[in-house]
Amino acid sequence: MTTNTRHHAAKSTQHWHLNGNFSRRQLLSKVACGFGNVALLGMLDRAADTSASANTLQSSNTHHRPRAKNVIFLFMHGGVSHIDTFDPKPQLAKYDGQPLPFSTPLQFAEVGNLMRSPWKFNHYGESGLPVSDLFPQVGSMIDDICLIRSMHVEQVDHGGAILQLHTGSAVFTRPSMGAWITYGLGSENQNLPGFVTISPPMMHGAQQNYGSAFLPAAFQGTAVGDSKVPMTQARIKNLARAELSDPLQRLQLDLIQAENRQHAARSADDLRLEGRIRSYELAFRMQMEAPHVLDISRESPATYDLYGIGGGPTDNFGRQCLLSRRLVENGVRFVQCSHSYKWDQHGDLRNGHTNNAKEVDQPIAALLTDLKQRGLLDETLVVWGTEFGRTPVVQGTDGRDHNPYGFTMWMAGGGVCGGMAYGTTDDFGYFAQENKVSMYDFHATLLHLLGIDHTQLTHSYAGRDFRLTDVSGTVIKDILA
Amino acid sequence: MRLIVNFNSWSAGAILTATLIGVLISGQGTAGGVTEDNSTGAEFFERSVRPLFAKHCFQCHGPKEEKSGLRLHTAVRLFQGGHTGPVVIPGQPEESRLIQLVRGGKNLRMPPDGELTPAEITTLQRWVAEGAVWPGYPLQPKLVDDDPAETTTFTAQEKSFWAFQPVIDPEIPAVVESEWIASPLDQFILAQLEAKGLRPAPRADRRTWLRRITFDLTGLPPTLEEIVNFLGDQSNNASAKVVDRLLDSPRYGERWGRHWLDVVRYAESAAHDGNNAYLHAWRYRDYVIGAFNEDKPYDQFLTEQLAGDLLAKTGDLKKDYEQKVATGFLQVGAKPVVMRDKRQMLLDIVDEQLNTTGIAFMGLTIGCARCHDHKFDPIPVKDYYALAGIFASTRVMADHLPDSKWIEEEIPGPDGKPTKVMTVRDFTNSRNLRIHQRGNYRLLGPVAPRRFLQIIAGVEHPPIDGNHSGRLQLARWLASPDHPLTARVMINRIWQHHFGKGLVSTSDNFGWQGQLPTHPALLDWLASRFVESGWSLKAMHRLMLNSNTYQQAYSENVAAADADPNNQLLWRMPRRRLDAEELRDTLLAVSGMLDFTQGGTLFTEGYTTNDKARELFVVDISGKDHFPPFQEPRRSVYLPVIRNARPEMLKLFDVANSHEPTGSRGETTVAPQALFLLNSPFVRAQAEQFAERLLSSHRSPDDASDLLHSRIQQAYLQTLGRLASDDEVARAEEFLSGYQQVASKLDPAILLANLETSANDDSDFQQLVRRHESLLAYHHLRGIELNGVNQRLEYSSFNTLNRARSAITVECCIRPAEIRPYMMIVGRDGASQRYWKLAVYGKDVAGHRQNVVYSEFFHPQLGGMRLRAETPFVAPLHRWTYVAFTYGNQRRRLYINGDLVDEVKVTGDVPTGSTPLTIGSRQDDSEWFHGAIDHVAIYDSELDEGTLRRHYQSFQRTHSEATIDPVKLAAWRAFCQSLLCLNEFIYVD
Numbered sequence A: 001m002t003t004n005t006r007h008h009a010a011k012s013t014q015h016w017h018l019n020g021n022f023s024r025r026q027l028l029s030k031v032a033c034g035f036g037n038v039a040l041l042g043m044l045d046r047a048a049d050t051s052a053s054a055n056t057l058q059s060s061n062t063h064h065r066p067r068a069k070n071v072i073f074l075f076m077h078g079g080v081s082h083i084d085t086f087d088p089k090p091q092l093a094k095y096d097g098q099p100l101p102f103s104t105p106l107q108f109a110e111v112g113n114l115m116r117s118p119w120k121f122n123h124y125g126e127s128g129l130p131v132s133d134l135f136p137q138v139g140s141m142i143d144d145i146c147l148i149r150s151m152h153v154e155q156v157d158h159g160g161a162i163l164q165l166h167t168g169s170a171v172f173t174r175p176s177m178g179a180w181i182t183y184g185l186g187s188e189n190q191n192l193p194g195f196v197t198i199s200p201p202m203m204h205g206a207q208q209n210y211g212s213a214f215l216p217a218a219f220q221g222t223a224v225g226d227s228k229v230p231m232t233q234a235r236i237k238n239l240a241r242a243e244l245s246d247p248l249q250r251l252q253l254d255l256i257q258a259e260n261r262q263h264a265a266r267s268a269d270d271l272r273l274e275g276r277i278r279s280y281e282l283a284f285r286m287q288m289e290a291p292h293v294l295d296i297s298r299e300s301p302a303t304y305d306l307y308g309i310g311g312g313p314t315d316n317f318g319r320q321c322l323l324s325r326r327l328v329e330n331g332v333r334f335v336q337c338s339h340s341y342k343w344d345q346h347g348d349l350r351n352g353h354t355n356n357a358k359e360v361d362q363p364i365a366a367l368l369t370d371l372k373q374r375g376l377l378d379e380t381l382v383v384w385g386t387e388f389g390r391t392p393v394v395q396g397t398d399g400r401d402h403n404p405y406g407f408t409m410w411m412a413g414g415g416v417c418g419g420m421a422y423g424t425t426d427d428f429g430y431f432a433q434e435n436k437v438s439m440y441d442f443h444a445t446l447l448h449l450l451g452i453d454h455t456q457l458t459h460s461y462a463g464r465d466f467r468l469t470d471v472s473g474t475v476i477k478d479i480l481a
Numbered sequence B: 001m002r003l004i005v006n007f008n009s010w011s012a013g014a015i016l017t018a019t020l021i022g023v024l025i026s027g028q029g030t031a032g033g034v035t036e037d038n039s040t041g042a043e044f045f046e047r048s049v050r051p052l053f054a055k056h057c058f059q060c061h062g063p064k065e066e067k068s069g070l071r072l073h074t075a076v077r078l079f080q081g082g083h084t085g086p087v088v089i090p091g092q093p094e095e096s097r098l099i100q101l102v103r104g105g106k107n108l109r110m111p112p113d114g115e116l117t118p119a120e121i122t123t124l125q126r127w128v129a130e131g132a133v134w135p136g137y138p139l140q141p142k143l144v145d146d147d148p149a150e151t152t153t154f155t156a157q158e159k160s161f162w163a164f165q166p167v168i169d170p171e172i173p174a175v176v177e178s179e180w181i182a183s184p185l186d187q188f189i190l191a192q193l194e195a196k197g198l199r200p201a202p203r204a205d206r207r208t209w210l211r212r213i214t215f216d217l218t219g220l221p222p223t224l225e226e227i228v229n230f231l232g233d234q235s236n237n238a239s240a241k242v243v244d245r246l247l248d249s250p251r252y253g254e255r256w257g258r259h260w261l262d263v264v265r266y267a268e269s270a271a272h273d274g275n276n277a278y279l280h281a282w283r284y285r286d287y288v289i290g291a292f293n294e295d296k297p298y299d300q301f302l303t304e305q306l307a308g309d310l311l312a313k314t315g316d317l318k319k320d321y322e323q324k325v326a327t328g329f330l331q332v333g334a335k336p337v338v339m340r341d342k343r344q345m346l347l348d349i350v351d352e353q354l355n356t357t358g359i360a361f362m363g364l365t366i367g368c369a370r371c372h373d374h375k376f377d378p379i380p381v382k383d384y385y386a387l388a389g390i391f392a393s394t395r396v397m398a399d400h401l402p403d404s405k406w407i408e409e410e411i412p413g414p415d416g417k418p419t420k421v422m423t424v425r426d427f428t429n430s431r432n433l434r435i436h437q438r439g440n441y442r443l444l445g446p447v448a449p450r451r452f453l454q455i456i457a458g459v460e461h462p463p464i465d466g467n468h469s470g471r472l473q474l475a476r477w478l479a480s481p482d483h484p485l486t487a488r489v490m491i492n493r494i495w496q497h498h499f500g501k502g503l504v505s506t507s508d509n510f511g512w513q514g515q516l517p518t519h520p521a522l523l524d525w526l527a528s529r530f531v532e533s534g535w536s537l538k539a540m541h542r543l544m545l546n547s548n549t550y551q552q553a554y555s556e557n558v559a560a561a562d563a564d565p566n567n568q569l570l571w572r573m574p575r576r577r578l579d580a581e582e583l584r585d586t587l588l589a590v591s592g593m594l595d596f597t598q599g600g601t602l603f604t605e606g607y608t609t610n611d612k613a614r615e616l617f618v619v620d621i622s623g624k625d626h627f628p629p630f631q632e633p634r635r636s637v638y639l640p641v642i643r644n645a646r647p648e649m650l651k652l653f654d655v656a657n658s659h660e661p662t663g664s665r666g667e668t669t670v671a672p673q674a675l676f677l678l679n680s681p682f683v684r685a686q687a688e689q690f691a692e693r694l695l696s697s698h699r700s701p702d703d704a705s706d707l708l709h710s711r712i713q714q715a716y717l718q719t720l721g722r723l724a725s726d727d728e729v730a731r732a733e734e735f736l737s738g739y740q741q742v743a744s745k746l747d748p749a750i751l752l753a754n755l756e757t758s759a760n761d762d763s764d765f766q767q768l769v770r771r772h773e774s775l776l777a778y779h780h781l782r783g784i785e786l787n788g789v790n791q792r793l794e795y796s797s798f799n800t801l802n803r804a805r806s807a808i809t810v811e812c813c814i815r816p817a818e819i820r821p822y823m824m825i826v827g828r829d830g831a832s833q834r835y836w837k838l839a840v841y842g843k844d845v846a847g848h849r850q851n852v853v854y855s856e857f858f859h860p861q862l863g864g865m866r867l868r869a870e871t872p873f874v875a876p877l878h879r880w881t882y883v884a885f886t887y888g889n890q891r892r893r894l895y896i897n898g899d900l901v902d903e904v905k906v907t908g909d910v911p912t913g914s915t916p917l918t919i920g921s922r923q924d925d926s927e928w929f930h931g932a933i934d935h936v937a938i939y940d941s942e943l944d945e946g947t948l949r950r951h952y953q954s955f956q957r958t959h960s961e962a963t964i965d966p967v968k969l970a971a972w973r974a975f976c977q978s979l980l981c982l983n984e985f986i987y988v989d
Helices: A002-018 A024-034 A036-052 A090-094 A158-167 A177-185 A206-210 A246-266 A271-294 A301-307 A315-329 A349-373 A439-449 B014-026 B041-056 B075-080 B097-103 B118-129 B184-195 B206-218 B224-232 B238-248 B250-263 B282-293 B298-310 B317-330 B342-362 B381-392 B471-478 B486-499 B520-532 B537-545 B558-563 B580-591 B648-652 B671-679 B681-695 B704-720 B726-743 B748-753 B763-770 B945-959 B966-980
Strands: A070-076 A121-124 A129-132 A145-152 A195-198 A222-224 A334-339 A380-386 A389-395 A399-403 A407-413 A420-422 A459-461 A464-466 B408-412 B418-422 B433-436 B443-448 B608-611 B615-618 B775-779 B785-787 B793-795 B808-816 B823-829 B834-845 B848-859 B865-874 B881-888 B891-896 B899-905 B917-919 B930-939
Touching: A070 A177, A070 A315, A070 A349, A145 A439, A158 A206, A177 A195, A177 A334, A177 A439, A195 A206, A195 A315, A246 A271, A246 B671, A246 B726, A246 B966, A271 A315, A271 B671, A301 A315, A301 A349, A315 A334, A315 A349, A334 A349, A349 A380, A349 A407, A380 A439, A389 A407, A407 A439, B041 B118, B097 B118, B184 B520, B206 B224, B206 B238, B206 B250, B206 B537, B224 B704, B238 B250, B238 B537, B250 B282, B250 B486, B282 B317, B282 B418, B298 B317, B298 B471, B298 B486, B317 B408, B317 B418, B342 B381, B342 B471, B342 B486, B381 B433, B381 B443, B381 B471, B486 B520, B486 B537, B520 B537, B580 B648, B580 B681, B648 B671, B671 B681, B671 B966, B681 B704, B681 B966, B704 B726, B704 B966, B726 B966, B763 B775, B763 B930, B763 B945, B808 B823, B808 B834, B808 B945, B823 B848, B823 B930, B834 B881, B848 B881, B848 B891, B881 B945, B891 B945, B917 B930
Parallel strands: A070 A334, A070 A380, A145 A420, A195 A222, A195 A334
Antiparallel strands: A121 A129, A145 A407, A380 A407, A389 A399, A459 A464, B408 B418, B433 B443, B608 B615, B775 B930, B785 B930, B793 B917, B808 B881, B808 B930, B823 B834, B823 B917, B834 B848, B848 B865, B881 B891, B891 B899
């Protein structure tokens, strides 16, 4: 079915060019008789592409040679402590229990004294980069990872910081980076959405974090479950076919489309009608293809073991990571996995971070390993990130407050240097210091790796050209492989 | 430095007062004069303030103790405040709780044992007024600038911007094709078309026009009757009559009220982390709907919403209620009630109100000037704080508890009964705000006296004086006929909904970043008529809808499309997609399930959790589609608007986000919409109801082929408002037979399971039941067969049934599958606590063992004596029997198939206790019912014979019919659902 679709689509495209002087009405009647429903779809796909979104890119037509085709974004919701994971601070141990020697931005919780990291850091790989005991398995992959230790944002609260991470703006409603990227590059698979978000957070901006804002809605993220639903029950809404059998649904769809086409032929200049006709076909094909892609039960026991699926703390995030691999394998452009809102350890840091890391460490390492084994890591950019880091000073007796002024994110695969640590924070990890990276810089670099010049990926709305990076953003050239 | 002193609450010696008066009169003295300490800044703090804290406060609020969560020994803790929020607002002693407390208010004075001396109070006040300097505190608040003399100047370009010019009543332009003109409005449109060499589109056919205008004014499709009446009405004013009829319909307010609710970001929860429930917000929603239905003059509507609480009482209950409830406008926005920094929270609320007010009434994004002068529009930051001062002088929150609560007041409702509404009040002392540099309240600039936008009101216009917030003055200024934006903005909103786009296409932004009007003269002409009509919205609807412009078809015109691809000149009527509410309401209307009840709330305390007896929080419904109020078949405008948790369907079809004012919504086309229409249980249920309605229709002809034909035509009429063409009928027939051919090969059990409702369901009957005013509970079990072994339904939480009552009616229908000694139908009958029940028991009647219906009551006060009516009325096997009993008026009655068959005298109330209501067995697991029980309805009164007979007749109409073949039903459902997926259904031409 799928192969046929593509075949027909290609054929009809050719036809379209050869007969470019057909009126739309002629075209529609011709197509309806000549190629059947499926071919019509492919043709209209391209017809709409040329007319409606001329400023988007085809993947063959990027601004420069792309280093990655797809992105998997692993989002740790709540604020992972960088100084307890990827950014060791020996000074912190030395001055443990003493006051912070410089003034800080206002925190609402009382500023306590410095607190050393409860975790030991070990050196991994050829690069010898240190990673704490929280992430031993990710540590073992460190030679594929580029740490960015000098991230900084302005937003102190989760809501704002998360929106900034996802959309660039904490204040205004802007498209998610996944939407921008899909808008720029399109999807590799016409039967699946180009942007899928697995278990997205239902708070702190909720849908806004994967929304398309003023970009066409087709580029918004399609959710699989949400943060409240365990992966074993996560579904794409309304994907389950309601009609009793394929032939019955096909019958129904044929009736709908026949009527719709006749209606569209009466006013052939309304592209919305064609858009909706196509949306039914896409829905139909999604119903056919997506369940197979979403069904991870076809994976081998060895793969399950690798990701830690089969009960235990790694099960849920393991399923997310494995599904994200299946999705990029099937041509989904941008996949996000969200680890639910667990990392916000204002107190109980030792237990909290230990348990959280236990849930994600193995699945993340497994994803990198798996992608590598399949030769997909070269063309897939894996991004690990969080909305902000945590303070070096203690909150209560065993907690750390939000710290947006300096924290760590990392990238792996698709075009970045592995085994590298870029940028620094100060001696205590409070402020980003050398080679500071703003969220705009981060987004600019992400787009660059996909072959997109972030200043050129624009959308005109309300009288102005908008960008993911607004008026800022510098590509971090030093981390490009 | 100016010191603001409130003499009313000031208890100081005469000398001090005299000094202060001196300061105020001179207007430039410093507060330093009132104390002996003339030092400033850090020195002043160390010498006078810190010792004062140490002496009077540290004992309870210092290194050892932190009563009320407050410590004053470190800067961080002091500025953080205590449980009740911040205690010091730098630069604003009047607003600083510390100052209020040491002065001693009505309730509380600090320190608790003995007062501070006036001099000490003055020291503290001065310290706060000078910015509360605390040496070494890194982000100490500072006064950045204090130059109140600075005046604003606007450039010539700013001053001449079109939107700030007065509305003029323009000449009506001349046109060539004058026979096309039905209204002066048409002349403006035609003149610009002719200038481009274009012609208007031909007239839409009457059916299309009727569908268009009915959706436009009511959000619903025309009914069959309305279509027939209009098509049959050949009079000249047939169209105008339709316009009048629709404007008079209560559906009009439900539709147009919703447009306004978009603009005022209406919702029933606070968003942010707590998402606290606004359980009384719906009264504002009903007020808005009512205002549209009653055609409340817009100037009054505006004034009531901004300042209704400040209007004089009229003595008219309804008017006084409306004035108060209208101010919900200021309350229903998102509120960060759990924000730790309470000062910031209040300023964010002010910002939210100001932003909404600016966009809703003036189409100006005033909120952009919070941190700096507006980047595009001539709105200096000073104007922002001048207006913000008005809202900051308005009390929104009832207290400053960690989780603050907004103001809810109990006032007499329109009926005189006590009614809770969200409202606001003026503070006793109004205040001017200082400019907050970069929007930061810790960086204070000069005072911005409360007043209006200078670009419109003039740089010279006087500040608001006296002790009121200035909200009423603001409202009057906005509602003035001379205001250049108010009428234009509103008339543009109306235009936008009728003609697809506003004359200013950015209906929420009339500023520099907005679009210029496509027809500036028409905009002004309409604004003039609007004011002239007494700000009547209905007059404006009539003006626009009775035009020939509105009569145009959506038709193709290649030349026009080339010249004006976006149809800015209106060379045809636009086509629009049904919005989210229209689509949902229409699906329900087509299925016959739509409940037209007006007003009221579906969102009650039961859906919230009460946290620490302080605050009501919304139940966490994220990720759940089964929030019961969302399942109600009411019009969508009455579904609760819970921020961040909207019903899936509304979200999918671009409902307004309710966080910000939304003058125009998106119109997206995405695959998830298609998946929703094809696969969602909601759409399928509507399709199935629709199919059942068609199949059980009695008006159909006898001939089978005619019947099929007529049903297809009915389906087309009800969905698309037109008859099917011969082609379409043929295609439908082909589809139905093709589908049945495939489906008949499927396992019938699967087919049945796939149907949402039972084949012998009857929505007419259901509606009769549901609409009865004394209905307590109704359960439609969809024909489920109980197995007689271990299946029953139990409702332990049915508290309404526990109350003592003097009358009750229980009705249901049963289809026994077996004859047994005892089978309970419904009742409250446990092992020890037995109250009443309806049941059957197997007995020899006329020589055969049969199921006999009986009802039974257990009165503990009568020594457990059973009152049993045993009448040989048989419920046959495998067939539906309608049974009912009533209790009340000293009698108990039993009805079988609508007939009164037994009556017994009784005394006392209906026996009641805690045994749960069960259906299908006794609560102690005995007397299991084998067979189907359906349509169980319990009423709070004794239904009379006539009513029960009507219920039976309605029930019988379908239940006595031959069961609808499931294959046929499935096919019709698929056909009906297909119609609901059609572009022709989803779009309006």
